[in-house]
Amino acid sequence: MTIYLTELDMTSIEFPSPFDALDEPNGLLAFGGDLSPSRILNAYSQGIFPWYGPGEPILWWSPAPRAVFNPKTFVPSKSLKKCQKKHRYRVSINQATDRVIGYCSSLRPEQETWLNSDMQSAYRKLASLGFCHSVEVWQDDELIGGLYGLQRGLVFCGESMFSLKSNASKIALWYFCDHFTKFGGKLIDCQVMNPHLESLGAVEIERDEFLSSLQLLKETPIDDACFEKQWLEEMP
Structure with a gap:
């Protein structure tokens, strides 16, 4: 056929x-x-x-199926908590979106990256319009990890993440899940399952379930304060 x-x-x-x-x-x-x-x-x-x-x-x-996180039920591993307790990395929102997008591209082999110059420009434009957001992890003044994606209502569509030091992107996700939940965020889309996402607790749901949730949640606006430039509180 x-x-x-x-x-x-x-x-x-x-x-x-x-x-x-x-x-x-x-x-x-x-x-x-x-x-x-x-x-x-x-x-x-x-x-x-x-x-x-x-x-x-x-x-x-x-x-189909679709890989997603429920930010409310995200549980950091004991080793991740131990890592953060030792290093006390700082985590921020929208402090270095351009750099996060750039690292997500440059740290992949050229033949494997989908985040070409046109795609980078597109998401940077969306960031300037207030739709694309980043989470950054810092060691002192050095950017060592982060993630970025698009927000549609109470859904955050994760695009990519990077780490320059072990566990940095995981810490970004951990802090963001907590922060997003506090503002009513309900779902994080991570598109396609892979071993890394699965190890972090992502699950797969059927396409119709995902689309139904998206159609409902995208219509509810999230408080603008969720994505204001800010430093996130240290986890207890």
Whole structure:
């Protein structure tokens, strides 16, 4: 059977239904279009995200099942707590978004990264518009880890994380889960499961469950104070 993939119209930001995504490769839905803020925000509001490699057109995905965190139930490991108690790393929100995005790209082999210059520019633009946010981990004045993603209502769509020192990205996630929960955040999307995410406690849910939750939670605004530039309190 011949399967035809949808090519996006440059004059419209509309997408086909996520339920039309291919089974193989898992979740591939469409190609083309651009990385304009309006298109990306519309995509994330429907559980769709861009991901493509060198030499490929822009590819849009909605995989099944979906990997997610429940920030309220995130439990740091004993070793992670021990690490933070020893080093007392500081954690911040939106203090160095450009640098976090840059590290997430530069620390991956060139042939493996999807975070090319166009993608970096797109998410930096979204950050300037107040939709893309970062969490940073610091040792004194040195940025040693972090993560970034897009916020849609009470859902945070995680994009990437990095560590220059052991456990730094895990500490970013731990502190962010606590902070996000305090402001009513309900769900962290991490797209596709991998061993690292699984080790941190991510779970997989079916596409229809994820999309139903997204449609409900994206309509509820979160307090602007959640993503103001700030330092997060040290965990007890």
